Amino acid sequence: MDTEPVAPHPDAPTAGSKLGVHFDECFGCGNEQEAGLHLQSTVGEGATVRSQFTVTEAHQGAPGLAHGGLLACAFDEALGSTVGNLLRRPAVTGRLETDFRRPVPVGSTLHIVAKLDGVAGRKIYVSADGHLDAEDGPVAVRARGLFVTVGLEHFTSHGDADALEKMRAAGRVKREDWDINP
């Protein structure tokens, strides 16, 4: 199936909108994960989302340097948030590819710009660049992801049966936020 260009959903948040936490216990963005990444995201121009996170001592691999898997986690979150918020489709990561181009030291902030690249049926292609310490800083990490659209039952049948209720109770993602039959 050919990949088609994709535009944000008509009800997607507009450029400049700050995106909230989608789940308090999420390692990527949640407030209740002390050692988590606490990624903060804002919708950018076009089909983009801008995210930042600061590397702490909890994220080390080698002394003083971010663990590559943790950096991949940041991109998973940034790309997933781009898909979820801009397309309003429930989707999970099928494939995540990362290029580590420069070391990322503890204390540095990664500025991630993620964009929608296209869709082919249930497959959603996204990519992102992570700039070191400034929006126009050198690219330290680059990632490409394939997300696959799923039904909401993916989360309740494979994860927590009460997943949707828990997110709704916390004022987070609601069933009506999703375009379930795009």
Ligand SMILES: CCCCCCCC/C=C\CCCCCCCC(=O)SCCNC(=O)CCNC(=O)[C@H](O)C(C)(C)COP(=O)(O)OP(=O)(O)OC[C@H]1O[C@@H](n2cnc3c(N)ncnc32)[C@H](O)[C@@H]1OP(=O)(O)O
């Ligand atoms: C105001 C706005 C409100 C809106 C609300 C927004 C709020 C914010 C929202 C959201 C933020 C979220 C942030 C979270 C970020 C983190 C995300 C994660 O980390 S997710 C966890 C890790 N991923 C998994 O656990 C998946 C495990 N895998 C699976 O469950 C399955 O393998 C699945 C669903 C991916 C696919 O399984 P199948 O049986 O449904 O479908 P099949 O046929 O296998 O695949 C469909 C198509 O995709 C391709 N595909 C699947 N995996 C692939 C791969 N690894 N590489 C290449 N192609 C792959 C296949 O070849 C197929 O393509 P062909 O249709 O045939 O062309």
